[in-house]
Amino acid sequence: MLSRVVEMIYWTARYLERTENLARLINVNSNLLLDLPKSIAPGWEPLINITGTRESYLEQHDDFNERTVLAYLVNQNNSPSSLAKALSGARESARTIRDVIPRESWEQINALYLYAKDNSNKVFVKSQRFEYLNNIILRCQTLNGLFAGTMNQDEGYSFLLIGRNLERADMTTRIIDVRSADLLADENQSLQPFDLIQWMSVLKSLSAYQMYRRSMQVKINRSAVLKFLFQSEVFPRAPYHCIAKVEFSTMDLPNNEAPLRLIGRVKRDLIDTDVGNLEQEALHEYIDQLQLSFINIGDAFSEQYFLSGNMQHQQQADS
Incomplete structure (x- = not known):
């Protein structure tokens, strides 16, 4: 193709x-x-x-x-x-x-x-x-x-799934980053009822509320929500699930070594990081790194498979 x-x-x-x-x-x-x-x-x-x-x-x-x-x-x-x-x-x-x-x-x-x-x-x-x-x-x-x-479930469809899941993983991290930064401080007892509403809004922003309740079977709290949204293997908008789908769609493509190496690193990082215990500043830095990783994966696909990426790579080589 x-x-x-x-x-x-x-x-x-x-x-x-x-x-x-x-x-x-x-x-x-x-x-x-x-x-x-x-x-x-x-x-x-x-x-x-x-x-x-x-x-x-x-x-x-x-x-x-x-x-x-x-x-x-x-x-x-x-x-x-x-x-x-x-x-x-x-x-x-x-x-x-x-x-x-x-x-x-x-x-x-x-x-x-x-x-x-x-x-x-x-x-x-x-x-x-x-x-x-x-x-x-x-x-x-x-x-x-x-x-x-x-x-047709051919190479074209594989790239359709790759594009969809990369975009979805990136947007999920953006939503979590900004929404969690806007949440009320846990130590403010008078505002804690509204804290629950805001964490529910984080889940609902990703249409994740019902799936969270079904999978986690615990009340809504910061640690459990972050763990579910980042590391769930079954929720379609969790970055880990999205990147796993990108990996699966890449497996049958020719010359896939460079993208697969980057994808493997991101998967290991996602599953090994204890996101539920990250303080807000550390969470923000972690999400920044994830987003850079998603960009690098997209660039790897561009350089390996896309006309625009090949042209840009050739121009850089010539210069």
Whole structure:
């Protein structure tokens, strides 16, 4: 399969996963603000931090009010991490490989792009926000099922799974990093009831609440939540599970030694680290290192398999 083709499949999957995660984040943050008193509610600023676009946001805006943040995250094409940007990337990537992916998947991606664009103003209306974002989430999940049920399970599909799971692992660590930093101090006894609500929001941001209760069978607490979210072998959004899936999808690819070495290191690090006992600063540093590892894995795939990565590598060699 051509390098250009597998690269477009890979990025189609990453953009669709990014779209779904952004929609989930906005939904959960809206609900969290309804559950917490205004004096301690985190507001909308954490969502900008999760997407890693704080500097870009502050170049364009002076505050973090609800409407400004939502516009930046939903329908601003000049935002590097908006729904509009991600869906535009998914649509353009899929358009160039329409003869490779199932026709129905291209039609669904195009329909999702048009729906999100034509109805984006609904996100500013609280009574319509959930329906709008939930439709985007369900359409992304439909696409995942469509690919699984109708796409040849060949090298192209392997790169689809690699892109989806790398993006998912990265976004999970971002959500945990920012959400846990926003949580209330454990020693503040008067605010402890709200601490439970916030840890529930961490789980719900990842649609992990019910699976946590089923797997851990303990009340919600920091240590157990972190252990489940980072190290679960069965929860689909846990980084360990995601990286294990990336490893499995890489096994049958040719010339896979470099990516597999990096993947193996990350897997060992994830399972060996006692994340539940890390203090907040140490947790933040650990997550930073994980995110750098995910970037390195993505770069390894790019250099080994993608046309853009090969061209960049050749340019560096020539210089």
